Amino acid sequence: MTASQPTAPTAPTATATATADAPYHFFDLRVLRTERVSPSMLRVVLGGEDLAGMGSAGRDQRIKLFFPHPGQDAPVVPRSEDGQWYAAWCALDPGVRGIMRTYTTRDLLRDPDALVVDFALHPGAEGPASRWATAARPGDKLCVLAPVGAENGGYDFRPPPGTRSYVLAGDESALPALAGILASLPPEATARVWIEVQDPADRQHLATEAAAEITWVVRDPAAPFVDAFRAADLPDPATAPYAWIAGESATVRALRRNLVQDRGYDRKSVRFSGYWRPGTTEDQLLTTGQAA
Template identity: 60%
Template sequence: MTSNPFRFFDLHVLRTERLSPSMARITLGGEDLDRFADGGRDQRFKLFLPQPGQEAPVLPDERGDGWFPAWQAQDPAVRSIMRSYTVSALRQDPLELDIDFALHGTTGGPAGRWALAARPGDRISVFGPAVADNGGVDFRPPPGTDWNLITGDETAIPAVAGILDWLPAGTPAKVWIEVAHPDDRRPIPTEADAEITWLVRDPARPDRCRQLVDAVRAAELPEGTPYAWIAGESGTVKALRRHLVSERGFDRKAVKFTGYWKLGVTEEDLIAEAIREAAEGSAAGEADEVQARAQAERNA
């Protein structure tokens, strides 16, 4: 009996939709999607893509608690390409799962290139939640939170949209989203009292993280006890966390920060780094935490 709150789902592409210059939506189907237990908010899961030339992802035989070391032990040239993504939408009638991909053209990562080429019938797998209250949901404001600060780039739009959809009506929220193109901006439905600021990235700026950081630094923030959720490029995320904690006085425990990707670094590099750190850890709990961090790193 596995204790893992996640399980594998073998799925296939139903349809594709180009949402904006930098975003595409892939809708997936599968007979057992009724067992996919979306926790809402920023629910993440692992996506397994086939290597070029393969009809389906090559997964490890072990699909229980030991799936990660089993996947790691496979031939890197053959094993499936693993990435982390956020649920954009899950529907029960009909059974459909939407995933939004940030695109970077032919120079982007394997997931973005796969999304650009995806056609109905293409086969992929996901390692997704089997219970609604699972470890793949990070947005958890504690009791006593008066307002929320949320930031992200285009890779975080699905998570930001899920969070804003989940927030109770009237909940104060200050939101900044950085995108590559003006047409990447889109309506985000919410009943929260959310002030959403869209920032269009200036490609001429050499300081990749400063635009979003400068916007938050210049903002007048509400009174009361805040909770911050920060996601996107790792360098930007770290700079924002440093600003909020050191300059704004946010409680460290009230700032949830996740690097979805890192400029100039692939997810394979991030996973390898986390594995090395886990091997050096003296306690199993430390290794588990490092592995969880590696699985939270995302790269389009």
């Protein structure tokens, strides 16, 4: 998940403490296979003996991936699972501790168990996560911090009961979450979806039972994604739509302003998340307290 310089999606919280409903555990996983989904998206399928204990809410379920440094066989992570893992991770030597990045679960499969994670790639702006994914081979080791139950604090898509109208928007870094959200919508729902991608071939089939109208926008500096969204015909705020926006931070803020200030959407019904910021890594965001 990169832009003009190495970047990373932001963390859900600085501490990512466990919830009473579902604590988070470290899972030692290995690469089973990789697949190039599109020019800008690489899929990594992971397996492990204890993967049966991992949970997911689907939708935009966040997990933390820990990558090894060059020369390490596996990432070094603290084994504290009492909500204090972050402090223990910070106490480790940065040159030794696992490189942490936040990603969205693309899928959690059963029979057999497998965790699917999609990596957005941008040539010329690779960060440690995309470099690892590009070089990944079967057997390579990875550690994942993830919930052990479906109900947990690691997802944001929480529409009020009875919601039938949705507005969804994001870039390629949000594609895994958008796929999970669309898959969760009931048949009676309607959704207007706007997705910005790097290449026309990055368009994906996103399965859903809802009546979804998906607009793909290929990135073009001469025709910004924000302008295309502002010109879109979106549901009337009187119909109480629920909006979810994620991707590059400045773009996300601009889309939220358009919905709340220009269109009159209820700010409480607009969920937004800056997954990444140009030139800023997750380590830097956490250090400055700006990860959210």
